[in-house]
Amino acid sequence: MRQDHLITATQLSRDDIEAVLDRARAVADDPAAYADRHAGRVLALCFFEPSTRTRMSFDSAAKRLGMNTIGMGDVDSSSVSKGESLSDTVRVIEGYADALVLRHPSEGAATLAGERVDVPVVNAGDGAGQHPSQTLLDLHTIREDHGLDDLTIGIMGDLKYGRTVHSLAAALTEFDANQHFISPDSLRLPRSVRFDLHETGAQIREHDELEPVLGELDVLYVTRIQKERFPDENEYHRVAGEYRIDAETLEAAADDLTVMHPLPRVDEIAPDVDETDHARYFEQAHNGIPVRMALLDTLLENADPDGDEGTEVDR
Amino acid sequence: MSDHELRVSKIRDGTVIDHVEGGQALNVLAILGIDGSGGFGVSVGMNVPSDRLGRKDIVKVEDRELSQSEVDVLSLIAPEATINIVRDFEVVEKNRVTRPDGVTGVLSCPNRNCITNAGEPVETRFDVVADGVRCDYCATILRADIADHIDV
Numbered sequence: 001m002r003q004d005h006l007i008t009a010t011q012l013s014r015d016d017i018e019a020v021l022d023r024a025r026a027v028a029d030d031p032a033a034y035a036d037r038h039a040g041r042v043l044a045l046c047f048f049e050p051s052t053r054t055r056m057s058f059d060s061a062a063k064r065l066g067m068n069t070i071g072m073g074d075v076d077s078s079s080v081s082k083g084e085s086l087s088d089t090v091r092v093i094e095g096y097a098d099a100l101v102l103r104h105p106s107e108g109a110a111t112l113a114g115e116r117v118d119v120p121v122v123n124a125g126d127g128a129g130q131h132p133s134q135t136l137l138d139l140h141t142i143r144e145d146h147g148l149d150d151l152t153i154g155i156m157g158d159l160k161y162g163r164t165v166h167s168l169a170a171a172l173t174e175f176d177a178n179q180h181f182i183s184p185d186s187l188r189l190p191r192s193v194r195f196d197l198h199e200t201g202a203q204i205r206e207h208d209e210l211e212p213v214l215g216e217l218d219v220l221y222v223t224r225i226q227k228e229r230f231p232d233e234n235e236y237h238r239v240a241g242e243y244r245i246d247a248e249t250l251e252a253a254a255d256d257l258t259v260m261h262p263l264p265r266v267d268e269i270a271p272d273v274d275e276t277d278h279a280r281y282f283e284q285a286h287n288g289i290p291v292r293m294a295l296l297d298t299l300l301e302n303a304d305p306d307g308d309e310g311t312e313v314d315r
Numbered sequence: 316m317s318d319h320e321l322r323v324s325k326i327r328d329g330t331v332i333d334h335v336e337g338g339q340a341l342n343v344l345a346i347l348g349i350d351g352s353g354g355f356g357v358s359v360g361m362n363v364p365s366d367r368l369g370r371k372d373i374v375k376v377e378d379r380e381l382s383q384s385e386v387d388v389l390s391l392i393a394p395e396a397t398i399n400i401v402r403d404f405e406v407v408e409k410n411r412v413t414r415p416d417g418v419t420g421v422l423s424c425p426n427r428n429c430i431t432n433a434g435e436p437v438e439t440r441f442d443v444v445a446d447g448v449r450c451d452y453c454a455t456i457l458r459a460d461i462a463d464h465i466d467v
């Protein structure tokens with residue numbers, strides 16, 4: 001991967017993705033070999049929106065590469081509430097760190113940050129935009145179970161605002177994947193995402209029910225339907241109830257169906273699914289560590305190709 | 316003097332933007348940043364009968380020739396427009412507009428949650444795609460309603 005930043009999944013080629021996932025596999029096989037790889041370097045965790053797991057996942061990944069991490073503390077108490085622009089904030093933080101991870105409530109925030117600084121920027125979620133590092137760990141999980149080609153995947157839930165969905169759908173167009181999108185009418189894929197999928201000639205179909213396609217799927221990727229997307233709470237309960245799965249739902253699925261979820265879940269996957277062989281969402285979350293280690297390692301290497309990362313064997 | 320000449324009189328030097336889609340003349344002026352304060356003569360014909368468009372608008376600006384970036388943006392709201400450069404009452408150049416690859420700093424993003432609408436010191440940037448323009452920041456696609464988002 002010859003990229004300076006990771007902003008959107010659409011920037012990634014198949015080769016880029018496979019290179020990171022190969023490295024993630026190597027990291028997972030021998031984490032000790034990476035333990036001091038970026039000792040002395042600092043990762044800034046710039047979270048302008050609450051997040052526990054993504055922030056902790058990056059924090060842990062960085063520390064396992066020997067890095068230190070710095071954060072912004074509570075968002076309300078930082079300069080954000082004093083009205084400093086994101087452009088200024090990232091320019092300041094650039095001086096404190098060797099790479100930035102950014103989560104921000106506005107779409108396009110990571111693109112802007114990437115234009116403002118010279119250190120690598122990783123988009124850890126920009127509004128309803130993209131969340132490409134999540135996609136890499138999703139792909140890693142799928143690849144370990146089924147491989148990424150000749151894949152039939154169902155993506156269900158909030159497809160309109162779900163940034164993990166937007167990134168995943170875009171990345172899957174690099175592979176031979178049949179994508180089924182299952183959602184209520186009001187939460188279908190946004191026009192911009194559908195535009196990109198059509199541009200690539202991807203095989204996609206949209207459904208309002210899971211049942212007709214469930215039997216064909218290798219992977220079912222479930223996302224949360226949030227209450228705040230609905231003007232009326234009764235409407236929310238009615239709609240969300242239709243996109244909930246439990247162990248009984250999955251009796252109609254293939255034996256080797258993999259069920260994934262970016263987490264946190266509320267009740268869209270019943271706890272009884274956890275006990276089935278289908279459940280893979282906790283492994284998926286754990287995969288965030290080797291994948292984010294591989295990603296940071298790659299971006300830091302790109303930013304500093306002559307760095308002492310142990311690759312200069314001949315000199 | 317014929318009817319037609321009454322509506323839009325000839326100019327000595329300047330630019331005639333012809334075959335503008337009916338109703339878009341004021342947007343054309345907005346794109347060009349022309350509000351009359353510049354002192355040059357401007358005449359506008361709206362909903363003039365046209366063989367090609369049915370009804371068209373026509374804009375004449377005296378003593379002003381258009382830059383390429385102005386023509387680029389113009390092409391988005393008036394794809395059929397012709398640009399006539401007039402010198403000494405003669406049309407010396409006649410060009411159809413062509414769609415540019417991108418537009419910087421002219422349009423505002425329709426997505427209220429886009430970082431370009433968050434008070435940042437940033438110019439908007441749109442890619443021109445098959446049937447509209449697309450925000451480089453948030454990827455929102457703007458189609459028929461481009462003229463509503465001209466930000467000059």
Ligand SMILES: [Zn+2]
Nearest residue numbers: 424429450453
């Ligand atoms: Zn935008």
